[in-house]
Amino acid sequence: MLLGFGNRAFAAVDSLYVQPADTGAGISRVYSQNAKHYVLQPDKAGRKNVLVIFLGGSGSTPSDYSTFAEYAASLGYGVLDLQYPNGLAVGTTCMLSDACFTNLRGETSFGARVAYAPGMASFNSTATLVDADNSIVSRVVNLIDYLAHNASLDRAYWAQFLTANANSPYSTSGSGKAYPNWSKIVIAGHSQGGGDAAFIAMHLPASTPARRVVLFSAPNDSIGGGSASWIAGPSATPPAKFWGMHAQDEGTYGQYVSLNWLNLGGLGVGGPNSLEILLGDFGIAALTHRLVLNSAGSSLTQHDSTAANDPYGRYPEDRVKAWAYLLTANGSD
Template identity: 30%
Template sequence: MKFFLIPLAFIFLSYNFTFAQSSSGFPKEYKVLEVKPSSTDSLIKESNSPHLVVYNPDAKQGKLLFFMPGTGGIALNGPKRFFATAVSQGYHVINISYINRPAVAQICKGENLADNSKCTSEFRQQRIYGDNDFSLIDDEPQDAIVNRLTKLLIYLSKTDKAGNWDTYLEDGKPKWSEIAVSGQSQGGGMAAFIAKEHLVARVIDFSGGWDYSAKNKIADWYAAKSVTPANLWYGTYHAKEPAAKVIKESYVAMKIPENQIYAFDLAFPKGRKAHSNGIRNTNYVDQWIELLGKAN
């Protein structure tokens, strides 16, 4: 497990960090697209704020970083400095817009959890794939995360030829071997769930949720066999976030190697949360590069 100590003065400077950028907040050479989900699939009506798409058209194309924000997250307001770092490492980046309210932890608790020990896995199955009948959320099949990603990739392959988006498709479906999955909080848990069932290029879980199968017992799905091998798994959390102990326990259950679990511990400015610090604080850029690896 890795801990990081940096003088407090630098933490506050990090939030004022600037680079040569366009009005999008990214370096001028990057191509930035905003695509409404309904533009890719007319059946999508809910959570129709735009997806964020970023890449460097002048760089050698690498893997796709598919990122899922946490509860209440809006794709266009995502961690742009982390995404810019990913692009500098050779990735195309998609920050997906999806239904992220209510959260797993808001539904799978109390009587709902007592009545169904598989509540969290069934919740995630419905939100990711839309192929089961989980009655506690209203997500429709077209709202599912994977449908949104698939339809976005197909749309981009037709409308943005320069991006060569066909690279990330195979038989009209995501080519997971070319896709690194990542996310923060609820989105981190979604990334982990996908990586259990598909061989992805990499999985980077930022404080990815705290699912239970019973009171004080982490969800069984964490220990389920993973199609993606352990050496491709990375997990982070902040030592001072409320669920730090449970998140670490879930990472151990998922067999993430100890040296690929990052226990961030930098101080964070007043009014900000430890839970999101790992994905927002640019003092972690060296760790982001380690987490991302080279995409091309």
């Protein structure tokens, strides 16, 4: 398909929806087309050897973020708009328990009682039950493996985003035990998905940080008006690799995002990377890591405006400009 945003056209992109259960044993089946993984493979011309993994907000499906996914693909990125266990609203579920935030996000990301690598922490939530197969990381490696063995796609292109490793707790049918190749992966997400993206990037081995992290209206985890403790914990992915955007007035959906950006990786560690600039005022020379979107409407409308599809099918120029900046700023991608 040929993608168009505003009056601009971009290169052709192949797209397909993938049933999660078809990618690996033990992965749950979905019963809606909208809830299937949405995969985009850019044309070879202008293709980047970089993959964007996108995680949507609470109760969402990949179809709710197809505009962002298609725009990222139009820039040359491979894109996995992932369906994952996101039925619980993390903020509501864990609002009175700091440990709940850590364990719920950890289990969703890596699986219940699963250590990502030998010697690393594992997580066990009393609020949810996500086994190793259905964790975010397992779904990522199994989906990549599925694509790397799909004769209708560029199999070598997808294979580069997996790293075989006998120590991995995540098994695939075609590539065996494997990890995502984080050196080639941008992990991004909105709302709950943004919190999970940050959590994963922070809890990888120090030797394999994520290439880039892009957070939309996230994370918002807070206890007593302060950042949840996992946010201020050490991060395997350096703060300089984190980028983000929120809207001007997201109310309770995003009231702690600015504070959490400042504290990601340690209290106050965000520092200069957390300087926020209103989208209409920023320039490339500023190289800020944090944008604030001019937005209107209810707090939920503003919260969704940073990444979710516009209900009227519009592609606001300021939002597209921000997406491009957050994915490419500093020239590394």
